[in-house]
Amino acid sequence: MKVFQCKEIRNCRRFYRYCYTLNAPIDAILMDKLSLLGFIEVNKLSEYSPQFRDTFKISFDDQIEISGTVSDKQLYLTVSKQYPELKKVLEDTIIEWFTSKPT
Amino acid sequence: MSIKILRGEFYPDRNAYVAAGEPAIFHCHHYNSYLQAVLLDASSYIDGIETLLADSAQEIAHTQFKAFYGSNSLNEEERKKAVEDYFKFAGFGKIDLKGIDATGGVVETSSDHYGVAFKSKFGINKKPVSYFTCGYLAGAIEAIYDMELGSLEANQDLCIGKGDEISRFTIIRSNNRKNKLIASQQEGNYQLHSLIQPDTTKVDYTAIRQALTNMPLEGAENTGLIDAFGVLLTRHYANYYCNISYGFLDLFTTQMGIDQIEIAKELMTEAGHVCAFNTFGGIMQSNEWNAMIKPMLSSKEDWIHGITAVVNSFGWGFWEIQELTDEKIIMKITGGYEANAYLGRYKEKPSIPISFLASGGVAGLMNLVYVLDLPGRTPVTLDENLYREISNKPEFFKAKQLKCRALGDEFDLIEAVKG
Amino acid sequence: MQTTIGDVKNYLNQKITSMAWQRIQMRLLPEFNKRGIFLHAITDSMQIDRDLMAAINTAVNTLYNESLPSEFLN
Known part of the structure; x- marks a missing residue:
C-alpha cells in the first residue's frame, strides 16, 4: 500500500525540494520521529485563532529541512544534493510511522 | 533612550509598515528583477534610466536614515551598524561599512539580493545590476556623516549577477552631478481605513x-536574504518602486511621445x-x-x-x-x-x-x-x-x-x- | 513574401513567452519609429524589412537566448 505520494517541485543548484502527500494527517508521533533528523521549531499559529494549525520545521545544518503543518497531509522536504540519502531516511521514517499506526 | 536599530511598525489603520517615516512593502525577487529589466530595455535610447534606478534609492535611504538619526543619538559606529542591520533585516543582503568614511570607500559583499535575483531569473548578465544597492549605500553613508543628499555617488564593478564571486561597490564624492536629488516623499498621501471582514467567506x-x-x-543571519514561500522576499521601499516606475514614464513620454x-x-x-x-x-x-x-x-x-x-x-x-x-x-x-x-x-x-x-x-x-x-x-x-x-x-x-x-x-x- | 508584424508577434508569444513581443518593441522602439511604425498605430499586417528583422533577432537572442526561425531571417 502506498504510504505517500512524492513530487519534486524544485531542482536548484544545491538542493532538491519535494512535496509529500501522506495517506494520514501529520500527528505528534510523526513529528517526534522526524525530530530525530534535526532541530525542531514549532510556530504556534493556533495562538492567533482556534481555526489555525501550528507549523513546524526540522532542520540540520544545510543538509536537510522538513516542514509541515500539524494535522495536514502535506510535508515538504528540502535536501542538499550532497546528502541525497537523507531523502530515503525521511521516507523510511514516514513508512515506519504509518505502518505502526493502529488500524 | 536611543534606539540603536531601525525596525519600524505596522499601522493597522493604514495597512502599512513604516520605518523612520518610510513605508515598506513586501515584494519578491521576481518582481524586483523583472521591473528593473523592463525599464532597462529602453536604456539604449532613453538617457537617465540607470541613474534613476540608483538615485531613487539614494534619495530614500538618505531621507530615512537622516530621520532615524535625528530622533536617536548614535555615534559613527552605531550609525554604520544601523545601516548594515537594516539592509540585512529587509532582505537586501549583507554589507560591511568598516572601510567607509566621509570621503567614501569600498564595500564588498558575497550576498546581494539584486545580484542573486537577476542571476536566478535571467541567468548571467553582461553588466552589474545592483543599482538599488549603489543608491542605498550612497544615501545611507551621506546620512551617517550628516552630508547633504547628492554629496556622494556609488558605482559597481563586480556583480554576483554577472557571475562574479562578490558584488563590489565604490563610493566617492560626487562632482558635477547633473541632476538634483529630491528627498523622499516618505508616507505620501496615505489614507486611513479599517480591515473589513466580507460576509461571503469564512476566511478570517x-x-x-x-x-x-x-x-x-527578515534576512537570514548569514546571507541577509529572506527565503520564504519559494521566493526571495524583500521588505522593500514602496517609494522606490513608485519613483522608478513614474520617473521612467516621465523619461519615456518626454523622449518617445505620450x-x-x-x-x-x-x-x-x-x-x-x-x-x-x-x-x-x-x-x-x-x-x-x-x-x-x-x-x-x-x-x-x-x-x-x-x-x-x-x-x-x-x-x-x-x-x-x-x-x-x-x-x-x-x-x-x-x-x-x-x-x-x-x-x-x-x-x-x-x-x-x-x-x-x-x-x-x-x-x-x-x-x-x-x-x-x-x-x-x-x-x-x-x-x-x-x-x-x-x-x-x-x-x-x-x-x-x-x-x-x-x-x-x-x-x-x-x-x-x-x- | 515578407514577414509581417503579426507573424513575428505570434511566433514570440507562442514559442518564447507571452510578453516577449512587448519587450522586443520596448527595446527597439526607435527602430520601429524610424520606419514609420508607431506603437499606437501598429497593425499585424505591417511588413518587417531585413534590417529590422535582424535587430529583432539580436534582441530575442539577448533577452531569451533564442533565435527566430530561418524562414523569418531569409
Missing part, C-alpha cells in the same frame, strides 16, 4: 493579518502579474497557507479571499473584493501604496491610471485560481513553462483600472475579466 481576514504581520520575516505610453504600461503591469504568479502561487503552496487558510476554504472563491487576506498584510494598502465570480473580479484598494507615493511626489495628474502592480496582481490571482486551477493541481512547480501555458490560454484574465486615486478618484478600483 483579521486573524490572518494578525498572524502574518507578527511573523518574523502616444506610445501603452507599451510601458503593459510591461509594468506584467511585472505585477509575474509577481502575483510566483509570490501568490508560492504562498498558496506553503505551510503557512496550509496552517491558517486551507482549513477555512470550501470553494475557489475562498482561495481568492485567502490570498486577498494575505495581501492585506503586505503593506500594500487595503484590498477589498467588491465583486467575484469565476469570470470577473472587482477589487477596491484604499491607501494603495502606488497612489500614496504618486500623490506625495507629483503635482500633475498622470496621463493614464498608475496602479500597475495592483492591476497585474489582481489579474494574477484570478489566473492562478481559475486558469491554472492551483486549488486542484497543487503541488505544482511554478516555472516559465507553466507561466507560458496559462498566458496563452484564451480564458486568461486581463486587468483594467476603473478608478484611480492619482486621477482624482476616492480609491483605486481594478477589474479583471476572463479573456
Whole structure:
C-alpha cells in the first residue's frame, strides 16, 4: 500500500525540494520521529485563532529541512544534493510511522 | 533612550509598515528583477534610466536614515551598524561599512539580493545590476556623516549577477552631478481605513493579518536574504518602486511621445502579474497557507479571499473584493501604496491610471485560481513553462483600472475579466 | 513574401513567452519609429524589412537566448 505520494517541485543548484502527500494527517508521533533528523521549531499559529494549525520545521545544518503543518497531509522536504540519502531516511521514517499506526 | 536599530511598525489603520517615516512593502525577487529589466530595455535610447534606478534609492535611504538619526543619538559606529542591520533585516543582503568614511570607500559583499535575483531569473548578465544597492549605500553613508543628499555617488564593478564571486561597490564624492536629488516623499498621501471582514467567506481576514504581520520575516543571519514561500522576499521601499516606475514614464513620454505610453504600461503591469504568479502561487503552496487558510476554504472563491487576506498584510494598502465570480473580479484598494507615493511626489495628474502592480496582481490571482486551477493541481512547480501555458490560454484574465486615486478618484478600483 | 508584424508577434508569444513581443518593441522602439511604425498605430499586417528583422533577432537572442526561425531571417 502506498504510504505517500512524492513530487519534486524544485531542482536548484544545491538542493532538491519535494512535496509529500501522506495517506494520514501529520500527528505528534510523526513529528517526534522526524525530530530525530534535526532541530525542531514549532510556530504556534493556533495562538492567533482556534481555526489555525501550528507549523513546524526540522532542520540540520544545510543538509536537510522538513516542514509541515500539524494535522495536514502535506510535508515538504528540502535536501542538499550532497546528502541525497537523507531523502530515503525521511521516507523510511514516514513508512515506519504509518505502518505502526493502529488500524 | 536611543534606539540603536531601525525596525519600524505596522499601522493597522493604514495597512502599512513604516520605518523612520518610510513605508515598506513586501515584494519578491521576481518582481524586483523583472521591473528593473523592463525599464532597462529602453536604456539604449532613453538617457537617465540607470541613474534613476540608483538615485531613487539614494534619495530614500538618505531621507530615512537622516530621520532615524535625528530622533536617536548614535555615534559613527552605531550609525554604520544601523545601516548594515537594516539592509540585512529587509532582505537586501549583507554589507560591511568598516572601510567607509566621509570621503567614501569600498564595500564588498558575497550576498546581494539584486545580484542573486537577476542571476536566478535571467541567468548571467553582461553588466552589474545592483543599482538599488549603489543608491542605498550612497544615501545611507551621506546620512551617517550628516552630508547633504547628492554629496556622494556609488558605482559597481563586480556583480554576483554577472557571475562574479562578490558584488563590489565604490563610493566617492560626487562632482558635477547633473541632476538634483529630491528627498523622499516618505508616507505620501496615505489614507486611513479599517480591515473589513466580507460576509461571503469564512476566511478570517483579521486573524490572518494578525498572524502574518507578527511573523518574523527578515534576512537570514548569514546571507541577509529572506527565503520564504519559494521566493526571495524583500521588505522593500514602496517609494522606490513608485519613483522608478513614474520617473521612467516621465523619461519615456518626454523622449518617445505620450502616444506610445501603452507599451510601458503593459510591461509594468506584467511585472505585477509575474509577481502575483510566483509570490501568490508560492504562498498558496506553503505551510503557512496550509496552517491558517486551507482549513477555512470550501470553494475557489475562498482561495481568492485567502490570498486577498494575505495581501492585506503586505503593506500594500487595503484590498477589498467588491465583486467575484469565476469570470470577473472587482477589487477596491484604499491607501494603495502606488497612489500614496504618486500623490506625495507629483503635482500633475498622470496621463493614464498608475496602479500597475495592483492591476497585474489582481489579474494574477484570478489566473492562478481559475486558469491554472492551483486549488486542484497543487503541488505544482511554478516555472516559465507553466507561466507560458496559462498566458496563452484564451480564458486568461486581463486587468483594467476603473478608478484611480492619482486621477482624482476616492480609491483605486481594478477589474479583471476572463479573456 | 515578407514577414509581417503579426507573424513575428505570434511566433514570440507562442514559442518564447507571452510578453516577449512587448519587450522586443520596448527595446527597439526607435527602430520601429524610424520606419514609420508607431506603437499606437501598429497593425499585424505591417511588413518587417531585413534590417529590422535582424535587430529583432539580436534582441530575442539577448533577452531569451533564442533565435527566430530561418524562414523569418531569409
